[in-house]
Amino acid sequence: MTSTPEASFRDRVLSLVARIPEGRVMTYGQLALLAGQPGAARQAGYVMNALMGGSDLPWQRVINAQGRVSTHKLGFGDMQERLLMSEGVAFDSSGRCDLARLQWWPPEAAPASPERLL
DNA sequence: TCTATGACTTTGG
DNA sequence: CCCAAAGCCATAG
Numbered sequence: 001m002t003s004t005p006e007a008s009f010r011d012r013v014l015s016l017v018a019r020i021p022e023g024r025v026m027t028y029g030q031l032a033l034l035a036g037q038p039g040a041a042r043q044a045g046y047v048m049n050a051l052m053g054g055s056d057l058p059w060q061r062v063i064n065a066q067g068r069v070s071t072h073k074l075g076f077g078d079m080q081e082r083l084l085m086s087e088g089v090a091f092d093s094s095g096r097c098d099l100a101r102l103q104w105w106p107p108e109a110a111p112a113s114p115e116r117l118l
Numbered sequence: 119t120c121t122a123t124g125a126c127t128t129t130g131g
Numbered sequence: 132c133c134c135a136a137a138g139c140c141a142t143a144g
Contacts, residue, residue, distance in 0.1 A: 028126050032140090040124035043141040062125075070125045073139090080125090083139085101141055113126050 009035050010047045016106065017048075020061040023088040024104035025097070027065045034109050045070065053079075060084055061104075067096040 007015070012035035020026055024082040031040035037043065044062075051059050053076065060083040064070045067102075082106055091097050 010122080027122055032128090034128085037140070039138080041142050042139065043126090046123080046140095046142065059125085062121040065127060072125095074125065076125085117122085 003023070008052075009037055009040065012036065013044050013047045014051075014055075014057060017057045017059065017062055019106060020104055021060055022058070025061045025063050025065060025089065025102050027099070027103055028070075029065055029110060030105075031062065034106065041065075049074075059086075060103070063097070065099075066096070066109070067099040069095070 013031045016026065016031055027041075028044040029039075031044040032038060032040035034037070035044070048059055048062055051057065053059060058090055060069075060080045063080075063084075069078075069084075071080045072078070081095065085091065089097050089102060108115075
């Protein structure tokens, strides 16, 4: 094949999102990193914005590095948090969840230290 | 081709 | 804890 763009940054991000297990989350920066573009967190968000929640992907499992959702100002209200809570994700009164415990890493990109929980 | 945009991140006050 | 500014880079027009 001639110069086939293997997969756009966009496609890689969406593929990763599709693989996030229920009750787990990934951050924009993490998606960018695993998509091969460390530092392109904003673009990961740009890709998600293009979905506008009209996708079959578990878009609600993508949150920011602070452990909070970034869709409040977009007309989603607190829908994302509710969707995540229905999957078992707990948010504190500040609207943050425990990233250290809930952030998911694909097996092939698992961090060196698989911190065992509990 | 160039400019503008943005569901981010990090750092500093 | 809250707020502001700078850095970041793929997409859209």
